[in-house]
Amino acid sequence: MDKTAENGPWADESGDTSGRKKGQxxxxxxxxxxxxxxxxxxxxxxxxxxxxxxxxxxxxxxxxxxxxxxxxxxxxxxxxxxxxxxxSELHAPDLEHLFVVFGAIEGIAAELACQKITEAEIGEIGRLLAEMIDYHARKERAPYMQINQKIHQRTVEIAANPVLYTVWQSLVPRVERARALANLDTGRWTGALFEHTKMFTALASRDGQLLAQLTREHFLNSLPFLQSRLENDD
Amino acid sequence: MDKTAENGPWADESGDTSGRKKGQxxxxxxxxxxxxxxxxxxxxxxxxxxxxxxxxxxxxxxxxxxxxxxxxxxxxxxxxxxxxxxxSELHAPDLEHLFVVFGAIEGIAAELACQKITEAEIGEIGRLLAEMIDYHARKERAPYMQINQKIHQRTVEIAANPVLYTVWQSLVPRVERARALANLDTGRWTGALFEHTKMFTALASRDGQLLAQLTREHFLNSLPFLQSRLENDD
DNA sequence: TTGTCTATTCTTGTATACAAGACTGGTGTT
DNA sequence: AACACCAGTCTTGTATACAAGAATAGACAA
The missing domain is CATH 1.10.10.10 (Winged helix-like DNA-binding domain superfamily/Winged helix DNA-binding domain)
Known part of the structure; x- marks a missing residue:
C-alpha cells in the first residue's frame, strides 16, 4: 500500500531537467x-x-x-x-475548510509522534525550534518559514504512518499556497512562535492529547489572518 | 476548490455504460x-x-x-x-495505518456534523439505522453493508466540508476493499451494530466530542477482525 | 549443472492524427 | 437595441503509430 515512492507528489522533481533519466x-x-x-x-x-x-x-x-x-x-x-x-480557486471559506482538516490531520500526527518519538528526535526538533526563534529575532521571514515547514514535516514523519503522510502531503500544497498568497502578519508571527514553543514542550513531555489540541488551535488561530489577507487581494 | 463534482471518485459510474454521454x-x-x-x-x-x-x-x-x-x-x-x-497490496500493518487515519477523519466529520445537522437529517439517519437493524436481524449482510456505508457517507456530507469530503473519498476505496477482502465476522457484526446505535444517540444529542470518540473507537475495534482475516488469506 | 550473455519479444512512454464537442463572431430577425 | 441562430475556429477526447526500456528464453562457456 505504501510503495508509492515514484509516483507520490514531488518525490524529487521540481523544475530541473538535468540529471533526469528519460521516460518520466x-x-x-x-x-x-x-x-x-x-x-x-x-x-x-x-x-x-x-x-x-x-x-x-x-x-x-x-x-x-x-x-x-x-x-x-x-x-x-x-x-x-x-x-x-x-x-482551482482559493476562497476564504474554502480556506477555513482546508485549515480545519489540515489542523486535525497534523493533530493526529502529533498524537502519534508523541508515542513514537525518540530522545534523539526530540533533540532534533528542539534544535530546529531554536533556529527558528533565532530567525524570528532577526526578522528573517523566508528562512523562518522554511524551518517552520521542516518542523511540521519532521513531526509527520516521526508519526510513521504512511497513509497519514500521504494525506498530509496531498493537503500541504494548498496550505503552502495559502501561506504564499497571504504573507504572514507580523502580530501573528510572534503569537505563532509562542505557540510553537508550547507545542514543543508538549512533544518533549510526550503529552499527545495536549499536543494534538495545541496543533489544532495553532492552525485555527492563523486562519483569520490568512483570510483577511485573501479578501483584500481579490 | 470544491468544484470537483465531475472528476471525484465514483461520482456515479460503476460498471454501466448505458445512459452515459460520450466523451468521458x-x-x-x-x-x-x-x-x-x-x-x-x-x-x-x-x-x-x-x-x-x-x-x-x-x-x-x-x-x-x-x-x-x-x-x-x-x-x-x-x-x-x-x-x-x-x-497495490493490502498488508495487515498497512491496514492499521489506514484505519487510524480513517477513523480520525470520520471523527472530525462526526464532530462537524453534530454542529450542523438539522432535525430532518437526524430523522433521516435514524431511519437508515432502523433499516440497518432490520437487515442485521435478517442476517442479510450485503444490504446491511450498503446502508452502513450510506450512514457514514451522509454523516460526512452533513459535515459540509468539501476538503474533508475529498480526503474521505480518497480513503474510502481502500477501506471498502479491506471490508470486501475480509468479510465481517459475525461476532463483530453485532458489536458494530451496537456501536452504531450509541453513535446515533450521540449524534441526535449533538455531542460532537463523544461522537468523535465513538467513531474513532468504532474503526479501531473492527481493525483486529479484518487483520486476522487478512493474515489467513495471504 | 549452473551462470552469464545476448537476441527476441513484450510492455510501456511519447508523439501525432483525427473526431467530436465547446466557444466566438457575425448576421438576421423581432 | 436585444436576442436567437449559425458557421468557422478552437480545444478537448480518443485512437493509433513509433521509439525505447524491460522481461524472457535460449545458447554457450565454465
Whole structure:
C-alpha cells in the first residue's frame, strides 16, 4: 500500500531537467506545473490550455494530460469535462475548510509522534525550534518559514504512518499556497512562535492529547489572518 | 476548490455504460477498474497490462492510462516506472495505518456534523439505522453493508466540508476493499451494530466530542477482525 | 549443472492524427 | 437595441503509430 515512492507528489522533481533519466516526462511535467501553481505563476482561475502547456514544457499532449490528472487528484486544478482545466480557486471559506482538516490531520500526527518519538528526535526538533526563534529575532521571514515547514514535516514523519503522510502531503500544497498568497502578519508571527514553543514542550513531555489540541488551535488561530489577507487581494 | 463534482471518485459510474454521454471514457474506465479492484476481480499484486485492460474495457490505451493515474492517486494501484502497473497490496500493518487515519477523519466529520445537522437529517439517519437493524436481524449482510456505508457517507456530507469530503473519498476505496477482502465476522457484526446505535444517540444529542470518540473507537475495534482475516488469506 | 550473455519479444512512454464537442463572431430577425 | 441562430475556429477526447526500456528464453562457456 505504501510503495508509492515514484509516483507520490514531488518525490524529487521540481523544475530541473538535468540529471533526469528519460521516460518520466509526465512526472516531470506534474512537478513543474505544481510549482508554477504554488508560486502563483499560474494564478487561481487560470485556464490551462493543453497545447499552451505543451509549448511551455516542451512535451506533447499525452504527458501533459496525465500530469493534469495527477494535479487534479491533489486538488490543485479542476477538471471540467470537454472544457479547459482551470487552476482551482482559493476562497476564504474554502480556506477555513482546508485549515480545519489540515489542523486535525497534523493533530493526529502529533498524537502519534508523541508515542513514537525518540530522545534523539526530540533533540532534533528542539534544535530546529531554536533556529527558528533565532530567525524570528532577526526578522528573517523566508528562512523562518522554511524551518517552520521542516518542523511540521519532521513531526509527520516521526508519526510513521504512511497513509497519514500521504494525506498530509496531498493537503500541504494548498496550505503552502495559502501561506504564499497571504504573507504572514507580523502580530501573528510572534503569537505563532509562542505557540510553537508550547507545542514543543508538549512533544518533549510526550503529552499527545495536549499536543494534538495545541496543533489544532495553532492552525485555527492563523486562519483569520490568512483570510483577511485573501479578501483584500481579490 | 470544491468544484470537483465531475472528476471525484465514483461520482456515479460503476460498471454501466448505458445512459452515459460520450466523451468521458477515462472516467468510465476508472470507475470500472475501481470496482474490479474493490470486488477482488483484480487481486492485490496483479499486474495490469495496458493492452489487456484495453481489450477488457473496449477502449484504447489513452483513456486507460489516464484512468490508471487516477487510481494511483487513490492508492489502489502502484505505478512502477517503465514497468507494469500493479494492484497495490493490502498488508495487515498497512491496514492499521489506514484505519487510524480513517477513523480520525470520520471523527472530525462526526464532530462537524453534530454542529450542523438539522432535525430532518437526524430523522433521516435514524431511519437508515432502523433499516440497518432490520437487515442485521435478517442476517442479510450485503444490504446491511450498503446502508452502513450510506450512514457514514451522509454523516460526512452533513459535515459540509468539501476538503474533508475529498480526503474521505480518497480513503474510502481502500477501506471498502479491506471490508470486501475480509468479510465481517459475525461476532463483530453485532458489536458494530451496537456501536452504531450509541453513535446515533450521540449524534441526535449533538455531542460532537463523544461522537468523535465513538467513531474513532468504532474503526479501531473492527481493525483486529479484518487483520486476522487478512493474515489467513495471504 | 549452473551462470552469464545476448537476441527476441513484450510492455510501456511519447508523439501525432483525427473526431467530436465547446466557444466566438457575425448576421438576421423581432 | 436585444436576442436567437449559425458557421468557422478552437480545444478537448480518443485512437493509433513509433521509439525505447524491460522481461524472457535460449545458447554457450565454465
Amino acid at each position: 516526462l509526465h512526472a516531470e511535467a506534474a512537478g513543474k506545473l505544481r510549482s508554477m501553481i504554488l508560486s502563483g505563476e499560474l494564478p487561481p482561475g487560470e485556464r490551462l490550455r493543453e497545447m499552451q502547456l505543451c509549448e511551455q514544457l516542451g512535451v506533447s499532449r499525452t504527458p501533459v494530460r496525465e500530469a493534469l490528472r495527477t494535479l487534479a487528484a491533489e486538488g490543485l486544478v479542476d477538471l471540467l469535462p470537454n472544457r479547459s482545466v482551470v487552476v | 471514457l477515462h472516467a468510465e474506465a476508472a470507475g470500472k477498474l475501481r470496482s474490479m479492484i474493490l470486488s477482488g476481480e483484480l487481486p492485490p499484486g496483479e499486474r495490469l497490462r495496458e493492452m489487456q485492460l484495453c481489450e477488457q474495457l473496449g477502449v484504447s490505451r489513452t483513456p486507460v492510462r489516464e484512468a490508471l493515474r487516477t487510481l494511483a492517486a487513490e492508492g489502489l494501484v502502484d505505478l512502477l516506472p517503465n514497468r507494469s502497473v500493479v494492484v
